[in-house]
Amino acid sequence: MAGSHTAPSTELGPALLLAERAALAAGVTLRELHDLDSMREARDLLHRVWRPAPDNPVMTPELLLVLAHSGSYVVAVEQDGRMIGTCLGLLSTAGLHSHIAAVDVGAVGRSIGFALKLHQRAWSLARGISTITWTYDPLVSRNAYFNLRKLGAVPTEYLPNFYGAMRDGVNAGTDSDRLLVRWDLTAGQAPRPTPGSGRTEEPPVVALDIGPDGHPVRGGRPGDLSGRTVLVRVPPDIEALRAGDRAVAGAWRPAVRDVLGGLMADGRHTVTTFTRDGWYVLSPRLEFDA
Structure with a gap:
């Protein structure tokens, strides 16, 4: 896997500090999961949020355990010792692919997603991984703004009906088009140059x-x-x-x-x-x- 055996990036120290500050601001702690009971709790949380069809579970505890044991990113977000969020990231040829996350409805709006992403960034840099990819629905405006503007991820591919017909409570009834985005972890969060800067350009x-x-x-x-x-x-x-x-x-x-x-x-x-x-x-x- 690309980057899996390289030394931790020099960005690691600042990344850890940013992740700690984001978690503190959100009032949560984040920890990696390694035991089957925690995997069951994470599975239950995923199912509460995504509401899958009974015969099509989002994830099984056993698979989560195998993924964590083999080095993938399986993390809980906790408040006062209670799991209120979880996220799964898979090791890939690009680095880390963030596959699925869930936050309890009562905790939405507290920048927990931002804390998760900065934790993913620090976790990846500690393992010599410099790129995180993930997909999102291009029609969801708030996610587009968060991913592209706040984090600085870059769309690399439009994937029509990527997952096929989905039957969960969030996506049912619509084609599962997705944008694949790539986040360069060593680029920080500096704004990218304005398109066309430095030259004359016609109106958009x-x-x-x-x-x-x-x-x-x-x-x-x-x-x-x-x-x-x-x-x-x-x-x-x-x-x-x-x-x-x-x-x-x-x-x-x-x-x-x-x-x-x-x-x-x-x-x-x-x-x-x-x-x-x-x-x-x-x-x-x-x-x-x-």
Whole structure:
């Protein structure tokens, strides 16, 4: 596995300090799990949050135990000795792949996800791992902002219906499109350069926006996108939209797949950031920029 036998990074000391501060700010502690009883507790928490179909468990305690014993990342988030969160990361050719996490509903909104990510970063750097990857639903605006803007992860691939038809309580009824992101752990959290800085650039092209009725509205002809910064909008709260108007919500999946997925697949643009008001910003790759 890439990086598994290299020396710990010089970034480790500051990373440990950042992780400790984030956990303290969230009012939690994080610890690795190694015993079967803890794995059962983690399994139960995963199931409470993701609500899988009875015949399709998210994870078994035995598999969690094997993964932890073989060196993967299996961690609990605890408050006053009670497990309120958990996360599983798998060793991969890229480094560490963060597969699934869960936080009890009563603990949401306390920056526990941020504490988990910084703990993952310190854990990885201690093992000579410099990259973490994971996937997320590109329609979930708050996750896009957290992953791309707050952490500085970079989308590398659009994966249409990656998991196929899902039957859990969170994803049921929608295709499981995902963005694969890559987080360079040695890059810190410094903001990346603004697309097009240092040169004259035409105004960005809006390739996908929200119409007055909430439906996606496509804009810009293919020829307009060459060498231009492109903006792709997603709804501010797709989960609320799915609960309130499934027809409108359902229109967004194919639209974002065609526009955002298409732009990423043709290799001429790369996603550089996500704005607080819900826009993916894509800049032309230098090798294609005339």
